[in-house]
Amino acid sequence: MKNQTKIPQVVIIGAGFGGLKAARNLADAPVHVTLVDRNNYHLFQPLLYQVATAGVAPEEIAYPVRAVFRRQRNLDFQLAQVRRVDLEHCKLVTDQGELGYDYLILAAGGRTNFFGMDSLERNAFDLKELGDAVAIRNHVLRLFERAALEPDDAARQAMLTFVVAGGGPTGVESAGALSELIRLVLSKDFPRLKVSQARVLLLEAADRLLPAMAAELSDETVRALREKGVDVRFGAAVASFDGQKITLQDGQAIPTRTLIWAAGVRAAALVETLGIPLARQGRAPVAPTLQLPDHPEVFVIGDAAYLEDRSGKALPMVAPVATQQADAATANLRALLTGKPLHAFRYRDPGSMATIGRNRAVAQIGPLKLRGFIAWAAWLFVHLMKIVGFRNRLAVLLNWAWDYLFYDRAVRLIGGPEFEPEKAALR
Amino acid sequence: MKNQTKIPQVVIIGAGFGGLKAARNLADAPVHVTLVDRNNYHLFQPLLYQVATAGVAPEEIAYPVRAVFRRQRNLDFQLAQVRRVDLEHCKLVTDQGELGYDYLILAAGGRTNFFGMDSLERNAFDLKELGDAVAIRNHVLRLFERAALEPDDAARQAMLTFVVAGGGPTGVESAGALSELIRLVLSKDFPRLKVSQARVLLLEAADRLLPAMAAELSDETVRALREKGVDVRFGAAVASFDGQKITLQDGQAIPTRTLIWAAGVRAAALVETLGIPLARQGRAPVAPTLQLPDHPEVFVIGDAAYLEDRSGKALPMVAPVATQQADAATANLRALLTGKPLHAFRYRDPGSMATIGRNRAVAQIGPLKLRGFIAWAAWLFVHLMKIVGFRNRLAVLLNWAWDYLFYDRAVRLIGGPEFEPEKAALR
Numbered sequence: 139m140k141n142q143t144k145i146p147q148v149v150i151i152g153a154g155f156g157g158l159k160a161a162r163n164l165a166d167a168p169v170h171v172t173l174v175d176r177n178n179y180h181l182f183q184p185l186l187y188q189v190a191t192a193g194v195a196p197e198e199i200a201y202p203v204r205a206v207f208r209r210q211r212n213l214d215f216q217l218a219q220v221r222r223v224d225l226e227h228c229k230l231v232t233d234q235g236e237l238g239y240d241y242l243i244l245a246a247g248g249r250t251n252f253f254g255m256d257s258l259e260r261n262a263f264d265l266k267e268l269g270d271a272v273a274i275r276n277h278v279l280r281l282f283e284r285a286a287l288e289p290d291d292a293a294r295q296a297m298l299t300f301v302v303a304g305g306g307p308t309g310v311e312s313a314g315a316l317s318e319l320i321r322l323v324l325s326k327d328f329p330r331l332k333v334s335q336a337r338v339l340l341l342e343a344a345d346r347l348l349p350a351m352a353a354e355l356s357d358e359t360v361r362a363l364r365e366k367g368v369d370v371r372f373g374a375a376v377a378s379f380d381g382q383k384i385t386l387q388d389g390q391a392i393p394t395r396t397l398i399w400a401a402g403v404r405a406a407a408l409v410e411t412l413g414i415p416l417a418r419q420g421r422a423p424v425a426p427t428l429q430l431p432d433h434p435e436v437f438v439i440g441d442a443a444y445l446e447d448r449s450g451k452a453l454p455m456v457a458p459v460a461t462q463q464a465d466a467a468t469a470n471l472r473a474l475l476t477g478k479p480l481h482a483f484r485y486r487d488p489g490s491m492a493t494i495g496r497n498r499a500v501a502q503i504g505p506l507k508l509r510g511f512i513a514w515a516a517w518l519f520v521h522l523m524k525i526v527g528f529r530n531r532l533a534v535l536l537n538w539a540w541d542y543l544f545y546d547r548a549v550r551l552i553g554g555p556e557f558e559p560e561k562a563a564l565r
Numbered sequence: 566m567k568n569q570t571k572i573p574q575v576v577i578i579g580a581g582f583g584g585l586k587a588a589r590n591l592a593d594a595p596v597h598v599t600l601v602d603r604n605n606y607h608l609f610q611p612l613l614y615q616v617a618t619a620g621v622a623p624e625e626i627a628y629p630v631r632a633v634f635r636r637q638r639n640l641d642f643q644l645a646q647v648r649r650v651d652l653e654h655c656k657l658v659t660d661q662g663e664l665g666y667d668y669l670i671l672a673a674g675g676r677t678n679f680f681g682m683d684s685l686e687r688n689a690f691d692l693k694e695l696g697d698a699v700a701i702r703n704h705v706l707r708l709f710e711r712a713a714l715e716p717d718d719a720a721r722q723a724m725l726t727f728v729v730a731g732g733g734p735t736g737v738e739s740a741g742a743l744s745e746l747i748r749l750v751l752s753k754d755f756p757r758l759k760v761s762q763a764r765v766l767l768l769e770a771a772d773r774l775l776p777a778m779a780a781e782l783s784d785e786t787v788r789a790l791r792e793k794g795v796d797v798r799f800g801a802a803v804a805s806f807d808g809q810k811i812t813l814q815d816g817q818a819i820p821t822r823t824l825i826w827a828a829g830v831r832a833a834a835l836v837e838t839l840g841i842p843l844a845r846q847g848r849a850p851v852a853p854t855l856q857l858p859d860h861p862e863v864f865v866i867g868d869a870a871y872l873e874d875r876s877g878k879a880l881p882m883v884a885p886v887a888t889q890q891a892d893a894a895t896a897n898l899r900a901l902l903t904g905k906p907l908h909a910f911r912y913r914d915p916g917s918m919a920t921i922g923r924n925r926a927v928a929q930i931g932p933l934k935l936r937g938f939i940a941w942a943a944w945l946f947v948h949l950m951k952i953v954g955f956r957n958r959l960a961v962l963l964n965w966a967w968d969y970l971f972y973d974r975a976v977r978l979i980g981g982p983e984f985e986p987e988k989a990a991l992r
Binding site: 532 | 629632662713714753963
């Protein structure tokens with residue numbers, strides 16, 4: 139099929155930040171693009187924690203891929219799970235059949251890294267997919283319902299102990315939002331329950347939060363979290379979780395039904411099927427042009443790619459790297475097509491930010507360090523602007539305004555078993 | 566526990582239209598109310614078909630029960646599945662333990678009636694719960710994705726044939742909304758797919774739609790549906806559905822992957838545990854005061870109750886009957902408490918309406934018959950006003966306005982397997 143016409147066939151795997159950007163960049167290129175994803179939507183991952191804490195509805199942070207590309211004539215979308223990349227024969231093996239390519243942009247993203255700890259993989263929640271977030275929401279709300287009927291004090295205390303592991307942005311934002319959900323909203327929903335019994339713990343194995351930021355912002359983050367009632371613990375490395383209690387590496391036990399694991403990421407499993415030696419976190423080492431060594435027709439971008447900056451540090455697995463690499467990869471792809479020289483990728487760090495609930499956030503943009511209300515307002519603005527689709531933006535804004543004004547959460551529904559993966563069934 | 570104080574314990578089963586109204590009515594009564602439901606939300610069932618056809622998000626038609634009753638001091642909510650009513654010992658057996666009552670208001674609602682046809686129960690969708698609607702949405706959208714990759718013409722035709730059985734309001738509204746989803750939205754999402762191959766069939770065993778309305782409105786409904794591309798067939802009684810084809814009682818076969826069964830309702834299974842002789846559709850016969858014969862402390866209302874009007878016709882299983890009976894039952898309960906005489910329930914039919922997509926609806930309110938745009942506007946207004954919670958109202962209005970102006974559907978996401986019951990896995 140693919141050689142009936144002379145138009146080069148570009149396949150992009152993944153409709154995340156990197157894949158979506160790459161596909162858009164090729165709108166006017168003399169190629170045909172097939173974008174493949176296992177979901178029919180682009181997920182705005184930075185707000186996943188708000189779905190998990192009943193702040194926004196799943197529908198508001200997901201946008202149908204076909205709606206994004208309605209007007210892009212040179213693109214087809216395929217809903218498929220890619221099982222394997224066959225570099226030798228330039229094709230993908232998917233659950234919907236095979237798909238050949240002349241050029242491939244692999245933007246398969248990342249997944250949670252449990253570091254081989256089986257008990258966590260089985261019993262802990264993670265926060266990478268829409269379903270994960272819905273599962274956490276259902277689980278937390280159901281535990282409150284169960285706790286309201288639980289006569290035993292110790293059992294109730296364990297039900298109302300919520301543990302987040304990992305002091306990066308996801309861990310910080312989840313812990314802050316969870317604590318506010320409990321203190322501002324659920325305390326009113328459960329007037330007869332001693333909500334003061336509810337605790338949110340944030341466990342960090344090292345000695346500081348948000349290591350990508352300046353130390354003073356880390357300190358501010360700890361302060362803000364503690365003011366919002368989060369019990370922040372350093373040097374606390376999780377060894378196992380059996381669904382009833384967490385055991386730390388120092389032997390300490392924490393009785394709880396809930397561990398949200400935000401302490402590790404690695405590349406998507408698909409990267410392993412490339413059959414090449416992988417770098418740390420299972421990422422595929424790429425040339426500075428983002429091409430696979432020995433396979434100039436394959437670009438790898440985002441979380442799936444391993445590349446170091448000039449100081450020899452691995453580029454982080456964050457959205458700005460993925461979108462900037464999408465720009466570089468598509469520019470280099472166009473250069474390949476026209477026989478022009480390719481350029482090495484250079485990352486321009488736009489800074490980072492994390493919100494810690496109402497009116498509190500931290501942000502570092504180059505030398506500029508923001509905190510408090512102004513950082514929070516900046517966070518709101520940036521995230522709102524980045525959500526795909528004017529409609530979703532409106533819906534999220536409406537929810538945020540409501541929550542802010544009325545100390546409420548929109549979507550504290552328990553979806554029933556049919557809404558969640560097996561792991562989320564009440565323990 | 567319950568007799569430590571002298572306050573009468575009232576238990577209400579079900580947070581649907583009837584149960585919710587009854588609980589609110591008792592806010593200032595000298596009783597303690599326990600409201601029990603297996604979901605933590607009140608579901609606005611009349612808009613379920615819009616979730617199924619990607620018009621509104623599940624979160625927008627569900628409202629947390631605890632949020633409704635935050636200020637009602639004499640009420641506790643319990644999230645529990647009632648397994649059995651023990652009339653003799655005045656208690657409920659639930660999956661969370663037992664619960665005694667002095668007075669019981671049973672408002673357990675209805676469920677789908679497959680009339681004992683196993684193949685339908687296994688393979689057809691129904692539309693009573695939030696999960697059902699999400700499952701239909703996922704299934705329909707996934708079939709379009711599959712059809713886009715399907716080379717075989719007959720197989721693709723079967724994938725794109727959507728069958729709704731039942732000519733009542735749910736069937737009519739589902740078929741109309743499904744046809745518009747396909748013709749106005751998906752046709753643009755799938756430019757390379759011959760969407761003209763897609764068909765929506767509405768099967769009705771009898772010879773008219775909306776039997777509760779005047780014949781001229783039935784005719785108008787058929788006309789409107791056909792103009793919107795729905796293939797309406799009368800005298801078409803479904804005999805079986807194996808997931809690949811529907812067989813009608815006259816032997817005709819319709820190859821399809823999708824049957825939405827909206828052709829029958831009956832009372833909730835819980836009614837069977839009362840151990841009393843039941844009336845048609847498994848409903849519990851009640852005295853005109855809505856009490857169970859021999860059990861004056863038990864009121865049954867809504868879909869679960871069987872009562873005839875003065876002409877000997879069974880009251881329909883619709884929301885207005887449930888809410889009016891909630892008023893009557895709580896008034897009679899107060900009369901019981903104060904030793905005053907009880908009153909017989911009299912139903913005042915507020916009329917009925919059904920929408921058939923953009924700008925088209927039918928409504929009958931007493932002698933008044935509306936059709937076309939004015940009926941549609943009336944339908945919009947009535948439904949919007951009835952949705953619990955100002956916030957949900959705003960969200961739904963926003964979605965409706967967007968769809969109307971831009972011929973779009975907000976929430977055409979496929980939720981992944983974790984969002985849906987087993988039945989919905991792609992066949």
